[in-house]
Amino acid sequence: MNNKYYQPEYxxxxxxxxKKIQDEKLVRQVKYxxxxxxxxxxxxxxxxxxxxxxxxxxxxxxxxxLKKDDLREAYPYGLLATDIKNCVRIHSTSGTTGKRVVAFYxxxxxDMWEECCARAIVAAGGGTDDVCQVCYGYGLFTGGAGLxxxxxxxxxxxxxxSSGNTDxxxxxxxxxxxxxxxxxxxxxxxLGESLKEKGYKPEDNKLRAGIFGAEPWTEEMRRDIxxxxxxxxxxxxxxxxxxxxxxxxxxxxxxxxxxxxDHFIAEIIDPETGxxxxxxxxxxxxxxxxxxxxxxxxxxxxxxxxxxxxxKCSCGRTFLRMTKPLGRSxxxxxxxxxxxxxxxxxxxxLNQGYAPNYQIILDRVNNSDTFDINIExxxxxxxxSPKAITGKEKKLQDAMKAMLGINPKIHLVAPKxxxxxxxxxxxxxxxxxxxxxxx
Amino acid sequence: xxxKQISIFVENKEGKxxxxxxxxxxxxxxxxxxSVADTQDFGIFRLIVNDPExxxxxxxxxxxxxxxxxxxxxxxxxEPGSLAKVVNILARYNINIEYMYAFITVSKxxxxxxxxxxxxxxxxxxxxxxxxxxxxxxxIVNM
Numbered sequence: 001m002n003n004k005y006y007q008p009e010y011x012x013x014x015x016x017x018x019k020k021i022q023d024e025k026l027v028r029q030v031k032y033x034x035x036x037x038x039x040x041x042x043x044x045x046x047x048x049x050x051x052x053x054x055x056x057x058x059x060x061x062x063x064x065x066l067k068k069d070d071l072r073e074a075y076p077y078g079l080l081a082t083d084i085k086n087c088v089r090i091h092s093t094s095g096t097t098g099k100r101v102v103a104f105y106x107x108x109x110x111d112m113w114e115e116c117c118a119r120a121i122v123a124a125g126g127g128t129d130d131v132c133q134v135c136y137g138y139g140l141f142t143g144g145a146g147l148x149x150x151x152x153x154x155x156x157x158x159x160x161x162s163s164g165n166t167d168x169x170x171x172x173x174x175x176x177x178x179x180x181x182x183x184x185x186x187x188x189x190x191l192g193e194s195l196k197e198k199g200y201k202p203e204d205n206k207l208r209a210g211i212f213g214a215e216p217w218t219e220e221m222r223r224d225i226x227x228x229x230x231x232x233x234x235x236x237x238x239x240x241x242x243x244x245x246x247x248x249x250x251x252x253x254x255x256x257x258x259x260x261x262d263h264f265i266a267e268i269i270d271p272e273t274g275x276x277x278x279x280x281x282x283x284x285x286x287x288x289x290x291x292x293x294x295x296x297x298x299x300x301x302x303x304x305x306x307x308x309x310x311x312k313c314s315c316g317r318t319f320l321r322m323t324k325p326l327g328r329s330x331x332x333x334x335x336x337x338x339x340x341x342x343x344x345x346x347x348x349x350l351n352q353g354y355a356p357n358y359q360i361i362l363d364r365v366n367n368s369d370t371f372d373i374n375i376e377x378x379x380x381x382x383x384x385s386p387k388a389i390t391g392k393e394k395k396l397q398d399a400m401k402a403m404l405g406i407n408p409k410i411h412l413v414a415p416k417x418x419x420x421x422x423x424x425x426x427x428x429x430x431x432x433x434x435x436x437x438x439x
Numbered sequence: 440x441x442x443k444q445i446s447i448f449v450e451n452k453e454g455k456x457x458x459x460x461x462x463x464x465x466x467x468x469x470x471x472x473x474s475v476a477d478t479q480d481f482g483i484f485r486l487i488v489n490d491p492e493x494x495x496x497x498x499x500x501x502x503x504x505x506x507x508x509x510x511x512x513x514x515x516x517x518e519p520g521s522l523a524k525v526v527n528i529l530a531r532y533n534i535n536i537e538y539m540y541a542f543i544t545v546s547k548x549x550x551x552x553x554x555x556x557x558x559x560x561x562x563x564x565x566x567x568x569x570x571x572x573x574x575x576x577x578x579i580v581n582m
Binding site: 390 | 444446448450476477478480481482483485502503504505506508537538555
């Protein structure tokens with residue numbers, strides 16, 4: 001029999017008690033960070049805040065923010081809060097200009113993260129009878145490891161498939177009777193199409209639920225995936241800086257994701273002024289970890305725009321809910337589940353001797369992102385041969401792939417041919433917007 | 440000695456060729472020969488004209504990406520075996536032809552061939568030594 005909650009003592013805790021836990025843990029975490037992370041201590045000193053000024057969540061706003069740039073600046077050990085010998089794992093995500101963000105985990109941190117993922121799997125109906133097929137990427141990316149660990153904690157039979165190799169995914173799905181599918185929503189849609197092409201009907205597989213995240217998707221996509229696979233599709237949210245997937249997860253209501261408030265405090269701020277906004281306002285999501293040892297984050301600005309709700313949920317969970325990210329307060333794009341910053345593209349162009357006159361064109365074909373970059377050639381460098389030009393394109397493509405982790409299609413174009421707005425090339429044309437995708 | 444060729448980068452988009460031909464026409468420049476090298480996304484439009492500088496200026500002012508390349512021009516009798524002879528000479532001296540195209544003028548009994556090679560001077564020397572008549576810029580203007 002499957003349980004309704006993985007840790008009901010926390011997940012259904014009265015709101016006042018959640019607040020009490022957060023107050024206690026916050027005081028401890030702030031002191032821990034102040035004592036062990038020089039980088040953040042300096043930020044606090046600069047702001048004139050001492051650990052003893054933080055007596056509970058109502059004092060949270062006094063703390064300085066951490067931004068992605070801080071993580072880049074402090075790379076690799078600057079925000080590490082404990083001795084390396086206490087750490088057991090790293091994960092990594094892309095930074096804004098190519099330098100990656102590295103997060104460290106102690107065994108306690110891994111356990112806490114995996115429990116968060118276990119809560120998500122149980123909320124999707126998972127239990128010991130389930131066969132959980134994890135086709136998020138394994139490796140530095142947190143997707144594979146997070147759901148894998150969560151699946152173990154729940155006691156599902158775990159299929160550590162990683163991403164790609166669709167034929168093998170389908171073979172294992174059908175032969176080993178997978179009941180829960182964990183991947184990006186676009187890959188779930190692709191699997192649905194591939195199953196159909198192979199002549200399978202939605203009722204031919206044993207899947208019951210899917211846990212999909214790491215990239216933006218719409219309600220319409222959700223219905224399509226649910227129909228194509230014959231499942232119920234659950235959203236999941238997370239970020240490497242905070243731990244990974246499972247920071248927030250959806251329940252059977254499918255109305256926003258419950259934030260694991262016993263481990264993380266969520267705030268909404270005005271992205272322009274940094275002022276905290278009341279619950280229910282649309283603004284930038286900020287997370288504070290409460291009990292991390294390796295890589296604790298105080299007031300980390302996610303740049304995701306969303307809305308929080310304390311409205312009572314019929315599932316019985318008392319945790320705050322967040323909407324899907326509705327946009328970004330920076331220029332980050334999510335392409336095929338990978339975070340891409342224009343500054344990374346500019347860094348590659350600079351290294352390769354090109355001016356930053358380029359245009360990114362994103363679209364979605366068969367539920368999968370297409371990624372094209374038009375790049376203007378240098379006016380004084382016109383190779384009078386198609387082979388030379390395609391050779392240059394290939395070189396740029398390889399450099400982009402090394403920087404971004406995904407392969408764009410590069411098109412060299414004539415100088416000054418990219419449409420300008422106020423003298424600057426129009427950097428992004430996101431045709432995915434017509435499908436309601438905003439990030 | 441070499442002849443000036445105009446190369447124009449053409450994106451594979453509607454109306455691009457019209458821009459090129461119109462600006463050459465409006466500049467009053469006469470096209471002697473042309474060739475197109477194409478890929479799926481773009482092409483390189485190569486022209487021999489009576490006034491390369493004027494053509495370049497006109498094309499650039501209408502936003503085209505243009506460069507002038509020096510190519511080897513030769514004049515050979517318009518008869519069977521003529522081109523084979525040239526190609527054989529170049530092969531014998533290991534001179535690689537990147538691309539070439541030919542054109543015939545109305546009144547003459549000769550054909551003209553444009554050759555793109557890595558080293559123009561070397562190719563011209565060998566062709567001259569083997570009795571092939573080279574074209575000069577003024578030959579193109581007077582055609």
